[in-house]
Amino acid sequence: MKSRQSGRLALTQGTDWFEERAARLLEPADVQLDGNRPWDIRINHPGFIRRVMLQGTLGFGEAYMDGWWDCDQLDELFYRLAKANVDRAVHDWRALLLQGISRIINLQTRRRARRVGERHYDLGNELFERMLDPRMLYSCGYWREARTLAEAQEAKLELIAKKLQLEPGMKVLDIGCGWGGAAAFLAERYGVEVTGVTISREQWEYAKGRWLDLPVKFLLQDYRDVTGTFDRAYSIGMFEHVGVRNYAEYMRVVRGLLKPDGLFLLHTIGRNESARHTNPWIAKYIFPNSMLPSIRQIGEAMEGRFVMEDWQNFGADYDRTLLAWHANFEAASDLPPQYDERFRRMWRLYLMMSAGGFRARRMQLWQLVLSPEGIGGVYHAPR
Numbered sequence: 001m002k003s004r005q006s007g008r009l010a011l012t013q014g015t016d017w018f019e020e021r022a023a024r025l026l027e028p029a030d031v032q033l034d035g036n037r038p039w040d041i042r043i044n045h046p047g048f049i050r051r052v053m054l055q056g057t058l059g060f061g062e063a064y065m066d067g068w069w070d071c072d073q074l075d076e077l078f079y080r081l082a083k084a085n086v087d088r089a090v091h092d093w094r095a096l097l098l099q100g101i102s103r104i105i106n107l108q109t110r111r112r113a114r115r116v117g118e119r120h121y122d123l124g125n126e127l128f129e130r131m132l133d134p135r136m137l138y139s140c141g142y143w144r145e146a147r148t149l150a151e152a153q154e155a156k157l158e159l160i161a162k163k164l165q166l167e168p169g170m171k172v173l174d175i176g177c178g179w180g181g182a183a184a185f186l187a188e189r190y191g192v193e194v195t196g197v198t199i200s201r202e203q204w205e206y207a208k209g210r211w212l213d214l215p216v217k218f219l220l221q222d223y224r225d226v227t228g229t230f231d232r233a234y235s236i237g238m239f240e241h242v243g244v245r246n247y248a249e250y251m252r253v254v255r256g257l258l259k260p261d262g263l264f265l266l267h268t269i270g271r272n273e274s275a276r277h278t279n280p281w282i283a284k285y286i287f288p289n290s291m292l293p294s295i296r297q298i299g300e301a302m303e304g305r306f307v308m309e310d311w312q313n314f315g316a317d318y319d320r321t322l323l324a325w326h327a328n329f330e331a332a333s334d335l336p337p338q339y340d341e342r343f344r345r346m347w348r349l350y351l352m353m354s355a356g357g358f359r360a361r362r363m364q365l366w367q368l369v370l371s372p373e374g375i376g377g378v379y380h381a382p383r
Helices: 002-030 046-063 074-081 093-104 110-121 125-131 148-165 181-190 201-210 244-258 280-285 293-301 314-330 339-357
Strands: 171-175 193-198 216-220 230-236 258-271 307-313 363-369
Touching: 002 046, 002 074, 046 280, 046 339, 074 314, 074 339, 125 314, 148 181, 148 230, 148 258, 148 314, 148 363, 171 181, 181 193, 181 216, 193 201, 201 216, 201 307, 230 244, 244 258, 244 293, 258 293, 280 339, 314 339, 339 363
Parallel strands: 171 193, 171 230, 193 216, 230 258
Antiparallel strands: 258 363, 307 363
């Protein structure tokens, strides 16, 4: 009897320690457990705190998916957590394991690279049709003068076209073409011929069936297998899946596909510090084998291969883009049965976690314009 009481006391003291530790971690972010503000965390399960303290960011995300906690304004919660660097204070052995594995194994080989297509982009076009704009553009919009998501996405494509100095008849390569919306826009508005490549079968089937009346073609293949010569090339939201071990090869491949007087536009999410892996929850449920590049990592990969013509950051626009996607997603009441409540909670967390990260400026959105040998004269970068 004494031993059993002693065990209960130890368990209670352990639980108290976890609660005190969690409260101290959340204090710099001005987030409370069971508080009454929109960004506070409401606990629905008594094991929530212990689960998070033992399992880190993965446990935090899975606990939300399981309904163990709720929050009225998730984007603001994650903004506050990111701004206060709370995630860095929670020692997560899974993140350390990912870091170690990424130093030994290339997580973005041809075979591994297809996992993100199968796990994310092949989730079903019904989901993305309801969440995205009419052109199905799954990347940051440009909100400088836009009022709607569709306007922001078209403004982004106009910006890309001007930066690439497109002219009718040019042959253009779209690396990671998605559902073909960008390729179709540029072909229609600027009279160029676009070849798009994707590793997602769902995207490929959709793209080649929708844009039949335009000079565009779509290939289901890895970017490393592309052949030919192009006047221009661009990549919108695909570089995040390339991996640091492949950055140099990626730049070499693109350089080899461009004419000497060509231009390449790289549109990518970036991070402020160099890393080799992503958040364990994101890696497991959203983007397998993904990682965000840093300025240094991109610079090292392009050195000796490209001349930097322009580098623009409009990362704050991704916050607004994600909020628009989230509003569309929450309004979609007619999603098929496979998108059950657990999936909805997972997807909501992904969108709002990302919005908070961009709002805190932990993540950026970069557009780089690169040339193989430097353009003649001055490159006037449009904005």
